Amino acid sequence: MPNKHPYTTLISAANLLPNAQLENWVIIDCRHDLSAPEAGRAAYDAGHIPGARFAHLDHDLSGTKQAAAGGFKGRHPLPEQDALIATLRHLGINDDTQVVAYDAHGGMYAARLWWLLRSIGHASIAVLDGGLAAWEALGQTLSTEAPTSAEGNICAKPTLVASVDADDVLKNLTNPQRTLVDARAPDRFRGENETIDPVGGHIPGAKNRFFKDNLQADGRFKPGHQLHEEFSNIISASQTAVMQCGSGVTACHNLLALEIAGLHGAALYPGSWSEWCADAGRPVATGA
Structure with missing residues (x-):
């Protein structure tokens, strides 16, 4: 059940x-x-x-x-x-x-x-x-035993998420309808200290929300009301927001934080900066 x-x-x-x-x-x-x-x-x-x-x-x-x-x-x-x-x-x-x-x-x-x-x-x-x-x-011990389990039966159902591709992001540059939010650390967003991707910087027009800013000092997520307030200072409407990062991983952290905040409907740009900067024809911005 x-x-x-x-x-x-x-x-x-x-x-x-x-x-x-x-x-x-x-x-x-x-x-x-x-x-x-x-x-x-x-x-x-x-x-x-x-x-x-x-x-x-x-x-x-x-x-x-x-x-x-x-x-x-x-x-x-x-x-x-x-x-x-x-x-x-x-x-x-x-x-x-x-x-x-x-x-x-x-x-x-x-x-x-x-x-x-x-x-x-x-x-x-x-x-x-x-x-x-x-x-x-909680005082719980860890195990070194790898469990065995029967094959599951999960099947695909109607999606609960939204995503965009590089072409969608490119079109948004000339006709802005969405707010792009980059989850990378501020220095990488500015184009400084880039050690992972071949090009430093960010997608023009993007705003920066480092994913670690979703957390409290103890590593747990901030309360929903606090996340709501902080994200509302970055995006005007969650339904028109797009989350991205370096490769589509930590952007999901921002998407989870939005759900905790009750701000639903934001999309993921899965390719993120690593895909974007791989094409020299796409524009790049640096600085804050």
Whole structure:
């Protein structure tokens, strides 16, 4: 039976604890390191929330970097829907599963899985607020045992999200209808200290909202009313906002924060800066 009251944005460690071993709950460890891609799996093997499965950002939560037509779609392009469904089924996820995603990075990778599940119409997905640290703060031990599970039966349903492509963003430059919000650190947004992508700067007209600004000092998300106030100073209407970042990952963190704030309908630009700057014909802005 589907959960009558599913968690659809965040779940606290205290609320996860009594449910973690339920048959229709699946916990996914999404830890990752952009500079050391296998570090997340190593961390999972060293200790994870008991019963949690592991999803790799590059292999499970992203598609191939070359599109069928040969175009570069960014460092972490969205997986093809059939491939995503296959991955989620392999993780034991059913249509009625409550999924909980966590990492050790303030939710920056877990939010990607949150968005991907919503993209196929699965609303029962929440990010563990405070991540692994919040779980350990309850005095809970970690496990090194990798669970086995039966193949899931999740199927695609009408999407709960919106997305735009590079052409949409380019057209918006000449006829602005949407507010573009970049989730990268302010120095990278300004075009300084760029070490990941070959070009520094940002898409002209974009505003900067560093994803870490969604968090409190303890790594948990700020309250919804505070996020509402802060985002309302950046966007005039969430339905016309587009979230982007370097490769479509931390932009999902801003999208999750918007949902927590009750500001629904913003879209994701999956290719983000890594796709945008790969075409020398697209304009680039620097500075604040």
